[in-house]
Amino acid sequence: MKKLFIASVVGHIAPGVIKSLAEVTRRFDGEWVTSKVIKLDGHFCAMMKVAIKPEAEDELKSCLVSEFDGLHFIFEQVLVNSDSVSSSLHLSVDCGDRSGLTRDIVNILTNLDLVIEHMEFNRVHVSTIGQTVFSSRLNLAVPEGVSTESIVELLEGVTYDARVKVI
Template sequence: MKIQFIATVVGPLGPDVLQSLAKVSREQGAEWLSSKLIMQDGQFAAMMKVSIDDDKEAALRDNLAREFPTLGFVYAPVAAVEGPVQQIQVELDCNDRPGLTRDVNNVLANLGVSVSHFESHRVQVTSLGRTLFNASLSVALAPEMDIATLTSALEAVEPNARVHYREMAFAAHRV
C-alpha cells in the first residue's frame, strides 16, 4: 500500500545535493509529489510530499540519513484538508513601515487564511525618499472566505496598499 508523508530537509547547500536527494529517493521507490525549496546564504530548507510503498519507508529514511550525514531530516504525516479550498497567488505592494510583516501575518491569521508561501522584499527608492514593500503569497481560502474580503483586509494594513491576485493550479512534481 502506498503512503504519503512530508519530508523536511535542512542543511548546507552543496553541489548537486538536491539531485542526489532525488536520486536516492527514486532508487528506494519514492516519488516526490510536490516540493518547496528555500535557499539562503549557502543553506537550504526543502519540503517534499513523498509517496512510497509503506514497506519501503524505513529503508528510505535510513538511506537518506546514511547518504547525507550533514543534513537534518524531519518527517510528518500529510494533514487531511477539510472541504474544498481556493488556491490563489497574492501580490501586496505598499509603503514599508516597522511592523508591516507582522500586521500582514495577523490579518491572514485572523481571517483563517492558510499560507503556503510568503516572500517579502523591501526596496529603497531614493527618488521617492522612501522604502517600498512587496510581498508574494500563495494562500488557500476556505469556501466561506471570498477574495474581496481578503483584498479589503490586506489593503487596510497600509494606506495606498495595492493587492493583486490570481487563482493557482497545482501540478504534481515527480523526481
C-alpha cells in the first residue's frame, strides 16, 4: 500500500523544472495523485499530492531537496477529514472592489466551516466606469447541512453590487 504526502515547492521559474520534479518522483516509483502549479512574476509555487511506497518516502524527499537546491520544499502528511463533506461547490463572485473585500469573503466561508479548496482573486481597473472591478473564482468543499442558496445569499450580501454565480 502506498503512503500519501503533500509536497509544496517554491522558487524561480526555470524551463522544465516541473517536468524534472515529476521525473525524480517517478524514479522512486512515486506518482503525483494531483497537483497545482501557480506562476507569478518569474516565480512559481507548486503543490503535489504524492503516492509512494513508505520505504521510499524519505529517500525521495532527500533527493528532491538535494537535486533542486535552489527551490524551497515543505513536506506535510495528508489530512483526511472528508466525513462531513457532502459536495463540492464552484462559484464566481464579481463586484466593485473595496478595501477588506477579500477578508470579508474568506470570513464568511470560514464561519460556515467550508473548506476552501481553491480561490483566485483578481482586481482590474476599468477606466470606462472609473473604478476597479473585483472578480473571484472559488472551489469549496461544503459540509452536510449547508445549502448552496445560503452560501450564495451571504456572499451576495458582502457588498451592494455583488453577483454570485454557481459554475
